[in-house]
Amino acid sequence: MSRPTLADVARLAGVAISTASVVLNNKGRVSPATRAQVQAAAQALGYQPNAVARRLASRRTNIVAVVVPSLANPFFATIVHELQGRLLDAGLDIIMYDTEDDVQLEAKHTESLLRNRVDGVVFIGQHTGMEHPNDQILRELPEQGVKLVLVERELSESPIPQIYADKEEGARSAVRHLVSLGHRRIAMVGGFLSMGGSFLRRRGYETALQEAKIPVDSDLIVDGGFTPLGGYQVTRELLLRRPGITALFVANDLMSIGVLKALQESGKRVPEDVSVIGFDNIPESRFLNPSLSTVDVPTRRLGQAAAEVLLSSLEDKTTNSRTIVFPVELIIRDSTGPCNVNI
Amino acid sequence: MSRPTLADVARLAGVAISTASVVLNNKGRVSPATRAQVQAAAQALGYQPNAVARRLASRRTNIVAVVVPSLANPFFATIVHELQGRLLDAGLDIIMYDTEDDVQLEAKHTESLLRNRVDGVVFIGQHTGMEHPNDQILRELPEQGVKLVLVERELSESPIPQIYADKEEGARSAVRHLVSLGHRRIAMVGGFLSMGGSFLRRRGYETALQEAKIPVDSDLIVDGGFTPLGGYQVTRELLLRRPGITALFVANDLMSIGVLKALQESGKRVPEDVSVIGFDNIPESRFLNPSLSTVDVPTRRLGQAAAEVLLSSLEDKTTNSRTIVFPVELIIRDSTGPCNVNI
DNA sequence: TTGTATGCGTTATCAC
DNA sequence: GTGATAACGCATACAA
Numbered sequence: 001m002s003r004p005t006l007a008d009v010a011r012l013a014g015v016a017i018s019t020a021s022v023v024l025n026n027k028g029r030v031s032p033a034t035r036a037q038v039q040a041a042a043q044a045l046g047y048q049p050n051a052v053a054r055r056l057a058s059r060r061t062n063i064v065a066v067v068v069p070s071l072a073n074p075f076f077a078t079i080v081h082e083l084q085g086r087l088l089d090a091g092l093d094i095i096m097y098d099t100e101d102d103v104q105l106e107a108k109h110t111e112s113l114l115r116n117r118v119d120g121v122v123f124i125g126q127h128t129g130m131e132h133p134n135d136q137i138l139r140e141l142p143e144q145g146v147k148l149v150l151v152e153r154e155l156s157e158s159p160i161p162q163i164y165a166d167k168e169e170g171a172r173s174a175v176r177h178l179v180s181l182g183h184r185r186i187a188m189v190g191g192f193l194s195m196g197g198s199f200l201r202r203r204g205y206e207t208a209l210q211e212a213k214i215p216v217d218s219d220l221i222v223d224g225g226f227t228p229l230g231g232y233q234v235t236r237e238l239l240l241r242r243p244g245i246t247a248l249f250v251a252n253d254l255m256s257i258g259v260l261k262a263l264q265e266s267g268k269r270v271p272e273d274v275s276v277i278g279f280d281n282i283p284e285s286r287f288l289n290p291s292l293s294t295v296d297v298p299t300r301r302l303g304q305a306a307a308e309v310l311l312s313s314l315e316d317k318t319t320n321s322r323t324i325v326f327p328v329e330l331i332i333r334d335s336t337g338p339c340n341v342n343i
Numbered sequence: 344m345s346r347p348t349l350a351d352v353a354r355l356a357g358v359a360i361s362t363a364s365v366v367l368n369n370k371g372r373v374s375p376a377t378r379a380q381v382q383a384a385a386q387a388l389g390y391q392p393n394a395v396a397r398r399l400a401s402r403r404t405n406i407v408a409v410v411v412p413s414l415a416n417p418f419f420a421t422i423v424h425e426l427q428g429r430l431l432d433a434g435l436d437i438i439m440y441d442t443e444d445d446v447q448l449e450a451k452h453t454e455s456l457l458r459n460r461v462d463g464v465v466f467i468g469q470h471t472g473m474e475h476p477n478d479q480i481l482r483e484l485p486e487q488g489v490k491l492v493l494v495e496r497e498l499s500e501s502p503i504p505q506i507y508a509d510k511e512e513g514a515r516s517a518v519r520h521l522v523s524l525g526h527r528r529i530a531m532v533g534g535f536l537s538m539g540g541s542f543l544r545r546r547g548y549e550t551a552l553q554e555a556k557i558p559v560d561s562d563l564i565v566d567g568g569f570t571p572l573g574g575y576q577v578t579r580e581l582l583l584r585r586p587g588i589t590a591l592f593v594a595n596d597l598m599s600i601g602v603l604k605a606l607q608e609s610g611k612r613v614p615e616d617v618s619v620i621g622f623d624n625i626p627e628s629r630f631l632n633p634s635l636s637t638v639d640v641p642t643r644r645l646g647q648a649a650a651e652v653l654l655s656s657l658e659d660k661t662t663n664s665r666t667i668v669f670p671v672e673l674i675i676r677d678s679t680g681p682c683n684v685n686i
Numbered sequence: 687t688t689g690t691a692t693g694c695g696t697t698a699t700c701a702c
Numbered sequence: 703g704t705g706a707t708a709a710c711g712c713a714t715a716c717a718a
Binding site: 003048049050051052053055056061066070071072074077078080081084085088093094095096097098100109111112114115116117144227228229231232254257258260261264283284286287288289291 | 346391392393394395396398399404409413414415417420421423424427428431436437438439440441443452454455457458459460487570571572574575597600601603604607626627629630631632634
């Protein structure tokens with residue numbers, strides 16, 4: 001037979017459907033006797049409430065959508081991991097949308113999430129420094145009655161809560177660290193530069209250079225696509241074009257792995273000949289050879305904070321719009337050292 | 344005003360609700376004229392069908408649940424990434440459950456997915472070599488009318504489709520590679536050994552040793568918890584306890600990073616003094632120092648295959664129970680070399 | 687081709 | 703306390 005419904009439970013318990021509903025939801029006052037009967041009946045039938053029907057009737061889905069650029073990216077996957085834990089704890093269901101870094105897919109998924117009448121949505125992205133094609137869609141979500149939280153994604157002049165790490169300051173302090181070691185020819189390996197992928201980090205990089213009276217040479221800024229292979233290739237190419245560089249600021253640790261390899265293959269010692277500093281502080285950074293200086297990003301806390309903000313936003317009727325910027329920490333290990341080149 | 348319903352559309356178009364429904368679902372025959380009217384009305388109102396109501400009425404949710412041990416684990420995250428892409432393409436929604444490697448949570452999530460009346464579920468796990476506490480729950484899912492696919496998780500004597508990589512054979516060939524290089528004191532760094540986390544790899548390891556007439560020394564089998572830090576710690580400890588080992592088979596590449604570090608710190612050269620071979624072939628392995636010999640696991644194809652099997656399983660009424668074992672490939676790089684120790 | 691009527695499984699608002 | 707009963711928004715079998 002098919003799955004038991006509330007009607008089946010009520011019939012077996014000898015009560016009305018509404019009574020059974022009240023009991024199973026711990027709502028109104030019910031006599032202990034009938035309460036026990038209903039619970040026994042539900043137990044006996046192995047009754048599992050139909051969440052779909054419940055949603056339709058209650059006008060609340062208890063679903064939140066999580067929109068993420070790519071689960072294949074450990075940085076985002078970690079955020080999602082933390083995020084979903086809290087959300088699940090709160091009894092919510094999570095519909096996951098992986099946009100695969102595709103703007104069109106993102107828009108499509110937004111429609112889908114709307115059709116699903118989700119109560120809230122967490123949008124994870126990357127600061128681009130420019131208007132994102134889907135920004136307008138995001139702005140409209142609250143009007144549709146959907147609670148929204150942005151993680152690592154900016155939306156200017158908006159009351160929507162935004163949560164992100166202070167990557168600009170992180171980049172600035174990383175580059176200042178290199179400068180303080182005497183480096184002046186400092187390259188930057190970014191990711192998705194044309195799409196603004198490492199926009200804030202680039203701005204921090206440039207700021208730090210300017211503060212040190214070092215001219216910004218856009219020829220020293222290359223795009224490694226955030227992958228080890230990209231970091232490797234782009235560094236090889238950079239080394240040929242600009243053999244004089246003594247330090248690299250790399251926009252994430254994953255790329256740094258490829259960067260270190262390229263350096264090593266070309267006979268450059270790290271940090272004696274060239275210093276390298278990464279970004280993110282992924283678990284493996286500490287164990288690279290040499291261990292990687294980097295900037296620690298509190299990835300997990302980003303996810304936790306997003307969950308908390310959304311949760312409270314879901315409870316309150318108030319449109320609380322707090323924006324949280326997490327500080328970032330410079331981690332100095334063995335891949336950065338004094339500049340040994342006289343200029 | 345609230346969101347428009349099908350009734351609103353029908354009213355504006357001057358037709359019956361059912362007609363509007365038929366038009367928007369491309370079902371029965373409708374005259375081009377009314378079709379256009381309905382579409383225009385829907386357009387004008389910005390109508391988005393309510394997926395919840397649709398599900399309740401159609402007795403099909405078009406939702407599939409994905410249950411994964413941990414999204415923080417890149418191996419699983421990659422599988423999920425591939426998986427969800429196909430599923431989303433097929434117009435399905437995905438409810439994600441991260442069990443955080445917790446058996447109880449997994450059981451709880453299974454109830455939740457049942458309440459959601461999902462059409463199908465993809466269970467991702469790890470071969471444990473033993474009965475899993477939740478195995479019984481899995482066996483019952485099909486009875487509830489839920490299509491089920493298992494990825495990297497075994498369920499003995501079951502018609503449920505199972506998809507996994509041939510990790511046992513991979514481990515065997517990895518260890519045989521070490522043996523062919525003259526190694527005899529070969530340690531294994533596994534993960535979650537007590538929970539059977541690297542069960543198949545361990546079996547392959549032992550088989551290869553036995554084939555080479557090398558006695559299995561359980562003292563050489565340690566648990567690194569699948570993390571770089573774990574690999575590092577456990578290797579340091581192993582080196583103290585058993586300085587004579589000349590090769591290590593490591594159950595995943597992530598741990599290998601820590602293993603290499605520990606070796607380097609203790610003055611061992613790789614591969615001159617000690618050979619190391621990993622597992623998974625993650626993108627960074629090629630760029631480690633030295634580049635890591637490993638076993639390539641077609642992670643992405645696992646996800647793709649899971650999607651395809653579930654999709655066809657969702658269409659057919661037939662209980663097609665195909666089990667797919669993906670072959671695995673030995674990748675020899677610079678971290679393995681001839682044994683230079685006379686025994 | 688189009689419309690009517692019923693049902694999907696709950697929640698929620700009332701009377702009783 | 704308890705029980706009818708009306709939504710919830712849509713799909714679908716059937717009638718017209």
